[in-house]
Amino acid sequence: MLSVSHAEKIILDLVQPLDGQQDAEVVTLLTAIERILASPVVSQLDFPHWDNSAMDGYAVRYEDVLHCSDEQPVVLEIVEEIPAGVKPQHSIQPGHAARILTGAVMPSGADTVVMQEQTRREGKHVFILASPEPQAFVRHRASFYQAGTPLLPPGIIINAPEIAVLAAAQCTQIAVYRRPRVAILSTGDELVKPDQPLQPGQLVDSNQYALAALVAQTGAEPEQLGIVPDQPEALKQAIAKAIATSDVILSSGGVSVGDYDYVEQILASLGADIHIRAVAVKPGKPLTVATFSASDASNRKPVLYFGLPGNPVSALVSFWRFVQPALKKLSGLDNSWGPVFVQARSRHDLRSDGKRETYLWGCLHLVDGNYEFHLASGSHSSGNLINLAQTTGLAILPVGQAFIRAGEPVQVLRVSADKL
Ligand code: AMP
Ligand code: MG
Numbered sequence: 001m002l003s004v005s006h007a008e009k010i011i012l013d014l015v016q017p018l019d020g021q022q023d024a025e026v027v028t029l030l031t032a033i034e035r036i037l038a039s040p041v042v043s044q045l046d047f048p049h050w051d052n053s054a055m056d057g058y059a060v061r062y063e064d065v066l067h068c069s070d071e072q073p074v075v076l077e078i079v080e081e082i083p084a085g086v087k088p089q090h091s092i093q094p095g096h097a098a099r100i101l102t103g104a105v106m107p108s109g110a111d112t113v114v115m116q117e118q119t120r121r122e123g124k125h126v127f128i129l130a131s132p133e134p135q136a137f138v139r140h141r142a143s144f145y146q147a148g149t150p151l152l153p154p155g156i157i158i159n160a161p162e163i164a165v166l167a168a169a170q171c172t173q174i175a176v177y178r179r180p181r182v183a184i185l186s187t188g189d190e191l192v193k194p195d196q197p198l199q200p201g202q203l204v205d206s207n208q209y210a211l212a213a214l215v216a217q218t219g220a221e222p223e224q225l226g227i228v229p230d231q232p233e234a235l236k237q238a239i240a241k242a243i244a245t246s247d248v249i250l251s252s253g254g255v256s257v258g259d260y261d262y263v264e265q266i267l268a269s270l271g272a273d274i275h276i277r278a279v280a281v282k283p284g285k286p287l288t289v290a291t292f293s294a295s296d297a298s299n300r301k302p303v304l305y306f307g308l309p310g311n312p313v314s315a316l317v318s319f320w321r322f323v324q325p326a327l328k329k330l331s332g333l334d335n336s337w338g339p340v341f342v343q344a345r346s347r348h349d350l351r352s353d354g355k356r357e358t359y360l361w362g363c364l365h366l367v368d369g370n371y372e373f374h375l376a377s378g379s380h381s382s383g384n385l386i387n388l389a390q391t392t393g394l395a396i397l398p399v400g401q402a403f404i405r406a407g408e409p410v411q412v413l414r415v416s417a418d419k420l
Helices: 004-014 160-168 206-217 232-245 257-269 312-330
Strands: 024-028 057-060 074-082 096-100 112-115 119-122 125-128 150-152 173-177 181-187 221-228 248-252 272-278 286-292 303-308 341-346 357-367 370-375 393-397 409-414
Touching: 004 272, 004 286, 004 312, 057 074, 057 125, 096 125, 150 160, 181 206, 181 232, 206 221, 206 248, 206 312, 221 232, 232 248, 232 257, 232 303, 248 312, 257 272, 257 286, 257 303, 286 312, 303 312, 312 357, 312 393, 341 393, 357 409, 370 393, 370 409
Parallel strands: 074 096, 181 221, 181 248, 248 303, 341 370
Antiparallel strands: 024 173, 057 096, 057 112, 074 125, 119 125, 272 286, 286 303, 341 409, 357 370, 357 393, 393 409
């Protein structure tokens, strides 16, 4: 059976990222948050736009204030006051100074700012009480960024700092990657919607909602196709519909050994290439990964199909471990789409059968700057979704390691959306 890392490699190699031109859409500054930049941003503005003052003080000619001190101040005549946002009216001549405020444009002739604290004002004159460094407190035009050079690269997530840069550069229309479309369908005759009364033997389709939430949190657009009964024809129709509209299809259930043949048959009849049938992982062994390539001349990328196990915990663990990195890579991110592993100290004994890479769910806590892993209490059955609530990490026991003692280090897959 495939190892987890081998399966991960196969999946990531199958992903063809969205195209920065074909798959771009334009958004406004306010709606760009957490989107992925699709093309490089170049500004025609220099940063700073003008030589300006970094301090409240006096703009002077350096050579005028070479030698001054408390005892022997240099006295300069103030010819102008320059607040931020105002164009200077005078060129500074020898013996002159301009009162200048933070962010205001340097007047021509001046090359240095003396901070206010090192001056004394008397009417139209300023006493310079200490010699500044040459060019002190002047922010030079283009010293932060030169017009025409790359400002922001494609493939990065737009967060508050990038919004600041884009706003400052007057980029109000921003090309971002469209969100990948992810169809979600749940298979099972026993499933009902959360608002339907339960008949004996029935079960609420929780996977549909959990997967939609995970898809949305990953920046993609979930398309909920609902519950499909365990009938080959119904499943075939649902998958065919999903192929037509989606980049990725997530189905849950119906991939365990009993049902397996008919899922594979359906996928094959729809022209799929099947790449993975099972992975040596617990929970989540039955995992089908397939691709559907466009048969027409369109240059549509292959649709990626994940047949996830039906057990709620297995479905979520498979998503976190295999689907999420694939979705991130697809979405146009230039890097940082890989899973995030952290080293933690386990607060509890951790056990597995040692035969499959085992993921145990629980919480990551930062204690004095170090991660601690707290195993969720209660049953670690893959059918128990109740103690999955509050999960922020999955502790990993590699194949061959059946036990990690409390207090020992353990590798943990971080799964929470919030920044711990
Ligand atoms: P299956 O893989 O279809 O054999 O399902 C395995 C187990 O997961 C069964 O106990 C199902 O009832 C349960 N299950 C399957 N699909 C879902 C779903 N969408 N939501 C919650 N539980 C499910
Ligand atoms: Mg089923």
